[in-house]
Structure formats: C-alpha cells, structure tokens
Amino acid sequence: MALVIQKFGGTSVRDADRREIVAQWVHRAKQSNDQVVVVVSAMGRRGDAYATDTLLDLIAGKDHTPAQERDLLVSCGEIISAVVLASNLRDRGLSVRVLSGGEAGVITDDNFGDARILEVRPQLLQGLLAEGTIPVVAGFQGRTADGRMTTLGRGGSDTTAVALGAALNASVVDIFTDVDGIKTADPRIVPDARTIAELDYEEIFQLANLGARVIHPRAVEIGRQSGVAIRVRSTFSESTGTLIAAGHGTLDPWGHRDPDHAVTGITQLHHLMQFNVTPRSSMVKDWAYHLFMSLGENGVSVDLINLFPDRVYFCVPPEKTETTKQIVENLGYAYEAYDDRAKVSIVGSAIQGLPGVMGRVMAAMAQSDIEILQSADSHSTITLLLHRHNMEKAVFALHRQFHLDEEVPRK
Ligand code: ADP
Ligand code: ASP
Ligand code: MG
Numbered sequence: 001m002a003l004v005i006q007k008f009g010g011t012s013v014r015d016a017d018r019r020e021i022v023a024q025w026v027h028r029a030k031q032s033n034d035q036v037v038v039v040v041s042a043m044g045r046r047g048d049a050y051a052t053d054t055l056l057d058l059i060a061g062k063d064h065t066p067a068q069e070r071d072l073l074v075s076c077g078e079i080i081s082a083v084v085l086a087s088n089l090r091d092r093g094l095s096v097r098v099l100s101g102g103e104a105g106v107i108t109d110d111n112f113g114d115a116r117i118l119e120v121r122p123q124l125l126q127g128l129l130a131e132g133t134i135p136v137v138a139g140f141q142g143r144t145a146d147g148r149m150t151t152l153g154r155g156g157s158d159t160t161a162v163a164l165g166a167a168l169n170a171s172v173v174d175i176f177t178d179v180d181g182i183k184t185a186d187p188r189i190v191p192d193a194r195t196i197a198e199l200d201y202e203e204i205f206q207l208a209n210l211g212a213r214v215i216h217p218r219a220v221e222i223g224r225q226s227g228v229a230i231r232v233r234s235t236f237s238e239s240t241g242t243l244i245a246a247g248h249g250t251l252d253p254w255g256h257r258d259p260d261h262a263v264t265g266i267t268q269l270h271h272l273m274q275f276n277v278t279p280r281s282s283m284v285k286d287w288a289y290h291l292f293m294s295l296g297e298n299g300v301s302v303d304l305i306n307l308f309p310d311r312v313y314f315c316v317p318p319e320k321t322e323t324t325k326q327i328v329e330n331l332g333y334a335y336e337a338y339d340d341r342a343k344v345s346i347v348g349s350a351i352q353g354l355p356g357v358m359g360r361v362m363a364a365m366a367q368s369d370i371e372i373l374q375s376a377d378s379h380s381t382i383t384l385l386l387h388r389h390n391m392e393k394a395v396f397a398l399h400r401q402f403h404l405d406e407e408v409p410r411k
Contacts, residue, residue, distance in 0.1 A: 002171040007039040007161035011178040012235040014044040023088040041157040042077025067112035078138035102143030115150035120167035158219035166226030180234040181242035184404035200249035210345040211269035259356035263348040263402035270342040342391035345383040364401035
C-alpha cells in the first residue's frame with residue numbers, strides 16, 4: 001500500500017469551491033487504497049481573512065512584537081485551514097484527524113520566524129495511518145523540544161510536506177499548487193513558459209534558492225537528503241506536473257551540450273538593497289574583515305559580494321537596510337545604498353565549463369539595452385544584478401536567448 005503526502009497551497013484552499021476540489025483529490029487517493037497525509041497552507045492570499053499576510057498585517061509596524069508571538073499569530077492561519085478542510089473530508093465520510101505541526105511530530109530549533117526542522121517524530125501519524133485515518137496537518141509550523149510554537153519561513157508548508165514524506169518513507173510528496181508544474185520561468189512574467197517534466201534536486205534547488213517560489217528551497221534540500229520523490233502539480237488540472245527525483249536531471253547523460261540549450265530555467269528576485277562601501281582611508285587595516293564580521297554578528301546575511309582593495313559591493317534583504325547602514329556608520333566607512341535592485345539568474349547543470357554561455361547572457365542584455373550592475377556565478381548558475389525596472393525585460397530576453405520557449409529533446 002503506497003503512502004502519499006498531498007500538500008495544498010494557499011490558493012488551492014482559498015474558498016469553498018476550491019476546497020471541494022481539494023477534497024476530491026484526497027478522496028481519490030484514499031479510494032485507490034493509498035495511505036494519505038494531507039498538509040495545508042493558510043487559506044488564500046493577502047486580503048483573504050486568514051491568509052498569512054493578512055494576519056501579519058494585524059501587527060504591521062509593531063516591531064516590538066516578539067518573534068515568538070508573531071509565530072503564534074501566523075500559525076493560526078494553517079490551523080484554521082486544516083480544520084475547515086477536514087470538515088469537507090468528513091462530509092465525504094472519510095475518517096480524519098487534524099494536527100498542528102507540533103502534534104504531527106515536527107520538532108524545530110527556536111529560530112522563530114524561520115525555524116529549521118531538527119527531527120520528525122512520526123509515531124502519532126503512523127498510528128493514525130494504520131487505523132485508516134487521514135491526518136490533516138497544519139503546514140509551515142512546528143514546535144521546539146520544549147513545546148513552543150515555531151514557523152518555518154515563508155512558503156514553509158512545502159518543507160512540512162517533504163519532511164513528513166521523508167520521515168514516513170512516502171512514495172511521493174505531491175505539492176498541489178496553482179500552476180501545472182515547475183516552469184522555465186515564472187508564468188506571471190513569461191506566460192508561455194514551458195512546464196518542465198522532470199528535474200533533479202540540484203537544478204530545482206538552485207531555481208528555488210534564486211527566487212522561484214513555486215517550491216521552498218529547504219523542502220528540496222530535505223528531498224535531496226532523503227531521496228523522497230516530489231511532484232509539483234496543479235490542483236485544478238489533471239496534468240502530470242514536474243517530477244523531482246534523483247537521476248531525473250536535464251543534463252544529457254552522454255555529455256552532449258549545446259550552449260543554445262544549456263539552461264533549464266530563469267528566475268528572479270526583486271527588492272534587493274545594494275551597498276557600495278568604502279573605507280574613508282585605504283590605509284584602514286582589515287577594513288573589510290571588520291565590516292563582514294560585524295554584519296555577521298548582527299544577523300545580516302549578504303549576497304552578491306564583489307570585493308576590491310578599496311571598496312566592496314554587496315546586497316542585503318530590504319528589511320536589513322537600517323541595520324546595515326548603522327553598522328557601516330559605526331565603523332566610520334562611507335557608503336552608497338540603492339533600493340531599486342533586482343537579480344535575475346539562469347540555472348542549468350549543463351552550463352558547467354561550457355564556453356559561450358556568458359556570451360549569450362551578455363548578448364541578451366545588450367540587445368535589450370539592459371545594464372548589468374554586478375554578476376556572480378556558480379557551476380550551475382549565472383546571476384545578474386539589475387535595476388528593478390529591467391527585471392521582467394531581462395527574464396524575457398534570457399528565456400528567448402536560451403530557446404526555453406521551444407520544445408527541445410533534452411536527453
Ligand atoms: P502555493 O500557495 O500553492 O504554495 P506559491 O505562490 O507559493 O503557491 O507558488 C506558486 C507560484 O510560484 C505560481 O503561481 C508562480 O507565479 C510562481 N512561480 C515562480 N517561478 C515559477 C516557476 N519557475 N514555475 C512555476 N511557478 C513559478
Ligand atoms: N502560509 C505560509 C506563507 O504564506 C506558508 C506557505 O504558504 O507555505 O508563507
Ligand atoms: Mg508556496
């Protein structure tokens with residue numbers, strides 16, 4: 001008997017009609033004799049009564065609210081969603097039990113707001129499954145070993161689902177969402193982006209980490225470590241979606257690679273804050289060392305670092321702007337800060353060591369008259385820092401440049 005995890009995102013459980021469609025998916029899985037664990041996100045998006053952002057808006061500007069209390073507040077969204085969906089399942093005669101993340105055995109550290117799962121204690125879930133009951137678990141949350149409520153970072157219901165899948169040795173974790181799989185670019189920017197049939201963990205991790213919010217990077221990380229297969233698919237269509245599993249990469253196993261078709265996807269992140277910091281005198285010894293130590297000690301994570309003897313460029317998330325300015329001022333350095341930055345990345349396992357890829361990136365930017373402010377690369381990614389107003393144009397240009405709108409045999 002196969003065990004499947006079915007995770008439903010916020011838009012999938014937004015209203016009564018959609019919750020009925022969700023209930024059909026669960027019922028269908030149960031009828032085919034599968035054991036099913038359901039994981040839900042909070043209902044809807046900002047403006048919907050119990051969506052995560054709506055709950056957060058209740059304390060907008062109240063920076064004195066402790067992170068632990070924020071977690072208590074937002075965790076209600078998933079709990080409400082789980083109880084309401086469970087009622088749809090009971091209407092169908094199914095045996096159901098609603099569990100908070102902590103009750104389902106999700107144990108985390110105490111980094112409130114962005115906690116990491118330390119372990120999953122699956123005994124209660126296993127007992128329920130053995131008696132034929134469907135656990136409906138509130139996603140995005142866990143508890144510390146001493147019982148305090150935590151949340152797993154925005155988009156973290158995916159992480160709950162994959163962690164439960166790994167702990168219960170599920171045959172697949174189905175991430176049901178509002179698009180029919182992982183696409184070659186965000187369909188809100190490139191409407192004709194193609195759905196990618198199969199991916200390995202590495203490429204989707206890079207896409208997720210660099211902005212593709214369709215799946216949380218930590219969920220992919222747990223998938224990679226445990227080997228549990230993940231399928232991203234639509235709640236609202238029968239399409240098979242994207243399968244993420246080991247050995248399902250887009251890289252040609254014979255090593256044939258073509259710079260025109262070496263890229264798997266394009267992704268973007270808007271709202272980055274770029275800093276250009278200079279010591280007032282180039283004689284300040286170890287100036288950059290002091291800067292990065294101080295940033296680290298104050299919990300500021302930096303990105304896109306370009307270090308030169310007399311200056312350094314780097315980016316921080318917008319919510320860290322004031323802390324960063326304070327740190328730089330305390331050190332007595334000069335800085336310029338720009339709040340209109342975005343980054344656009346290409347991702348593809350096949351770009352490693354392949355001549356001509358950066359040339360094509362530059363061609364796409366030149367043809368669209370887009371200025372590159374900074375760049376960074378790894379074995380499977382190239383990232384460009386751009387003016388925010390060029391972000392969509394750049395995603396489009398790169399999508400076209402690497403022929404991602406065309407159907408190509410990739411193996
Ligand atoms: P859910 O609430 O179901 O978790 P999310 O909003 O977190 O849904 O993720 C789905 C959204 O991710 C899509 O509506 C789409 O706009 C966005 N997205 C960004 N990049 C991609 C991509 N490469 N492929 C598919 N969707 C993407
Ligand atoms: N509801 C949470 C969020 O909006 C978790 C999730 O949707 O995965 O971030
Ligand atoms: Mg999501």
